[in-house]
Amino acid sequence: MRKTFILLVPLISGLFIYSCFKGGVLNRDLVFKNDNGNVVFSHVYHVKVKKQHCSYCHPKIFKKKFGADKFTMKDIWNGKYCGVCHNGSRAFDAKNPRNCIKCHKPKSGEKQ
Numbered sequence: 618m619r620k621t622f623i624l625l626v627p628l629i630s631g632l633f634i635y636s637c638f639k640g641g642v643l644n645r646d647l648v649f650k651n652d653n654g655n656v657v658f659s660h661v662y663h664v665k666v667k668k669q670h671c672s673y674c675h676p677k678i679f680k681k682k683f684g685a686d687k688f689t690m691k692d693i694w695n696g697k698y699c700g701v702c703h704n705g706s707r708a709f710d711a712k713n714p715r716n717c718i719k720c721h722k723p724k725s726g727e728k729q
């Protein structure tokens with residue numbers, strides 16, 4: 618019984634992750650609209666390319682609902698939300714002026 622349970626957990630969570638990507642929820646990038654240039658968050662990039670497990674972010678840092686967490690740039694610079702990783706150790710530093718553009722994309726029409 619216990620063994621089947623231990624085997625089932627990764628299987629079910631694996632299927633869940635698969636179906637989320639397959640079904641499209643996680644394939645659609647999240648766009649944080651912003652006057653400073655919209656910020657695009659990609660689950661595909663973070664999870665598949667950079668191997669960040671769901672549990673690194675959910676539910677500790679972010680709710681599983683777009684727009685549910687209210688945060689500002691100051692929160693990120695204070696090491697919260699995206700800033701848990703984007704602080705120069707686990708991922709590029711959000712305080713470095715050269716990195717703003719990695720998250721904030723110029724509005725369409727403007728050239729980079």
Ligand code: HEC
Nearest residue numbers: 634637663664669670671674679680681682683684685686
């Ligand atoms: C690097 C951090 C990170 C990782 C890893 C991550 N997520 Fe998310 N996820 C987010 C953020 C940020 C949001 C938006 C939260 C908000 O706006 O308050 C989100 C939102 C979601 C949503 C809601 C989408 C919507 O349109 O409302 C679902 C579902 C979700 N995540 C599932 C997952 C699953 C399943 C995994 C693992 C395969 C995963 N996430 C991995 C950061 C992450």
Ligand code: HEC
Nearest residue numbers: 649653656688689690691699703711712713714716717720
């Ligand atoms: C890791 C990604 C990331 C980086 C790097 C980043 N930002 Fe942001 N920034 C965000 C997100 C996400 C928001 C939007 C928060 C929201 O709308 O909920 C935001 C919001 C903002 C805002 C809107 C007002 C506010 O305080 O929320 C300003 C201004 C801003 N950022 C400036 C900057 C500057 C200047 C830099 C570089 C020094 C920078 N950002 C780097 C992700 C980033």
Ligand code: HEC
Nearest residue numbers: 656657658667669673674698699701702707708709719720
């Ligand atoms: C659990 C850790 C973690 C969290 C939380 C996280 N990221 Fe990331 N992110 C990474 C890693 C790791 C990379 C790849 C390494 C790097 O580029 O420094 C990355 C890369 C990125 C890139 C790619 C930049 C490029 O080079 O093109 C963007 C954009 C980005 N993150 C935005 C965000 C935003 C916006 C948030 C918050 C909504 C966020 N990330 C939260 C770990 C995280």
